Amino acid sequence: MPRSNDPPASEEELMERARALTGRTLGAIAHELRMALPDDPVHGKGKPGELLERALGATGGSRAEHDFPDLAIELKSIPTDGKGAPRESTYVCKIQLEDADSVEWEDSWTRKKLSRVLFLPVVTPDDSAMLERIVGAPVLFVPTPEEERVLRADYEDAMGLIAMGRVEELTAHTGTWLQVRPKARDGSARTLTFGPEREAIQAMPRGFYLRPSFTAKILKEPR
Amino acid sequence: MPRSNDPPASEEELMERARALTGRTLGAIAHELRMALPDDPVHGKGKPGELLERALGATGGSRAEHDFPDLAIELKSIPTDGKGAPRESTYVCKIQLEDADSVEWEDSWTRKKLSRVLFLPVVTPDDSAMLERIVGAPVLFVPTPEEERVLRADYEDAMGLIAMGRVEELTAHTGTWLQVRPKARDGSARTLTFGPEREAIQAMPRGFYLRPSFTAKILKEPR
DNA sequence: TAGGATCCACTGGTGGATCCGT
DNA sequence: ACGGATCCACCAGTGGATCCTA
Numbered sequence: 001m002p003r004s005n006d007p008p009a010s011e012e013e014l015m016e017r018a019r020a021l022t023g024r025t026l027g028a029i030a031h032e033l034r035m036a037l038p039d040d041p042v043h044g045k046g047k048p049g050e051l052l053e054r055a056l057g058a059t060g061g062s063r064a065e066h067d068f069p070d071l072a073i074e075l076k077s078i079p080t081d082g083k084g085a086p087r088e089s090t091y092v093c094k095i096q097l098e099d100a101d102s103v104e105w106e107d108s109w110t111r112k113k114l115s116r117v118l119f120l121p122v123v124t125p126d127d128s129a130m131l132e133r134i135v136g137a138p139v140l141f142v143p144t145p146e147e148e149r150v151l152r153a154d155y156e157d158a159m160g161l162i163a164m165g166r167v168e169e170l171t172a173h174t175g176t177w178l179q180v181r182p183k184a185r186d187g188s189a190r191t192l193t194f195g196p197e198r199e200a201i202q203a204m205p206r207g208f209y210l211r212p213s214f215t216a217k218i219l220k221e222p223r
Numbered sequence: 224m225p226r227s228n229d230p231p232a233s234e235e236e237l238m239e240r241a242r243a244l245t246g247r248t249l250g251a252i253a254h255e256l257r258m259a260l261p262d263d264p265v266h267g268k269g270k271p272g273e274l275l276e277r278a279l280g281a282t283g284g285s286r287a288e289h290d291f292p293d294l295a296i297e298l299k300s301i302p303t304d305g306k307g308a309p310r311e312s313t314y315v316c317k318i319q320l321e322d323a324d325s326v327e328w329e330d331s332w333t334r335k336k337l338s339r340v341l342f343l344p345v346v347t348p349d350d351s352a353m354l355e356r357i358v359g360a361p362v363l364f365v366p367t368p369e370e371e372r373v374l375r376a377d378y379e380d381a382m383g384l385i386a387m388g389r390v391e392e393l394t395a396h397t398g399t400w401l402q403v404r405p406k407a408r409d410g411s412a413r414t415l416t417f418g419p420e421r422e423a424i425q426a427m428p429r430g431f432y433l434r435p436s437f438t439a440k441i442l443k444e445p446r
Numbered sequence: 447t448a449g450g451a452t453c454c455a456c457t458g459g460t461g462g463a464t465c466c467g468t
Numbered sequence: 469a470c471g472g473a474t475c476c477a478c479c480a481g482t483g484g485a486t487c488c489t490a
Contacts, residue, residue: 043475265486271484273485404449405452428482455483460478
């Protein structure tokens with residue numbers, strides 16, 4: 001049996017490992033991996049996600065591509081309530097604001113990331129201690145053609161506005177399933193140029209997020 | 224009297240402060256600024272330079288522009304022997320390998336940095352303890368037209384080779400006063416494209432350095 | 447002796463996300 | 469309820485240069 005922090009060799013192996021986590025607490029998994037989890041959820045926002053990456057053998061910290069490059073699968077932990085409904089939106093990736101006019105959906109990092117996503121729910125009741133949270137059943141998401149059409153439309157709407165220099169009109173209200181929100185507290189403004197006059201504006205970093213309404217659908221429907 | 228770590232308000236004030244350091248040991252200056260200097264010179268290569276920046280009120284750590292942005296002056300500490308001759312070459316800046324075909328001398332960061340340089344010699348005998356090293360008399364270097372012609376030719380020769388994809392032919396032997404050498408131990412290779420075919424090669428980071436023969440001339444001739 | 451190799455501190459950006467006031 | 473604001477760890481890159489061997 002391979003050590004659990006080696007990369008899984010196949011999608012089947014990945015899914016088996018993920019199913020083996022179902023019902024376990026983050027605390028137990030962390031103990032097994034000798035990884036510390038902070039008690040304070042405010043100061044450890046990303047820790048459950050990193051723990052589950054390690055537990056499944058994701059390529060840690062690398063900027064490679066996907067979490068499982070050989071499988072082209074992205075791992076997303078997702079906090080849920082007791083009924084399995086997501087408590088938060090799901091971060092997808094940063095937006096390349098400078099390249100908004102040239103990156104088509106087909107070539108976008110956004111599409112690649114969303115092509116195959118392993119969602120791993122983490123049951124996160126109000127005020128729950130991080131160590132007590134329980135991992136739910138994994139769901140491997142592959143967009144249907146219809147789903148991809150909606151995601152693509154959201155992407156193109158957002159990138160179109162950005163390419164026109166109207167990035168400030170882009171609020172989190174835009175988009176059916178994919179929304180645009182600020183990313184990175186400490187981020188610094190980038191200069192964008194647009195239009196025939198090459199006008200220049202400053203913009204803070206933003207990212208794409210999946211709305212909870214969409215991930216709820218994903219987690220609910222068995223695939 | 225302003226605190227010595229405020230930026231100097233004028234070139235005159237900067238030069239006065241620099242002259243006030245002449246004859247002092249790095250240890251005494253460090254003590255006054257409550258800054259620790261390591262004993263081992265191997266593991267504290269950049270420390271004297273940083274100490275003198277702070278002592279003169281340079282804009283610390285900022286990626287702004289010059290060390291004294293308002294004065295457009297760059298500060299360089301330079302290790303010398305007992306006679307005032309430089310012991311080392313002087314690092315100028317990184318080379319933007321990717322932009323070699325588009326950045327003219329007039330617009331180059333290299334030219335801007337070399338337009339006004341405050342050299343602060345640090346007498347550094349063999350095996351000298353860092354704390355005992357003594358600051359020499361400052362020299363404000365502004366290139367004469369003739370000097371700038373030579374620097375410009377060195378710059379253009381180097382950038383021309385890089386733009387042709389011949390970066391590996393560029394050794395530290397090239398250049399009269401400005402030479403090209405590796406920079407950054409941990410640097411990772413960048414992809415350069417060149418030529419009508421957009422051929423691609425990998426290249427490690429490199430920087431421009433002033434040869435000791437040139438800085439010797441600068442330090443020797445009173446200006 | 448000087449060309450190629452190396453050393454440290456700091457920080458901005460990224461990837462991991464959730465917090466929390468309106 | 470959700471949109472804007474925020475939190476941490478890690479690491480590559482940069483700026484400060486000098487080391488050291490052939």
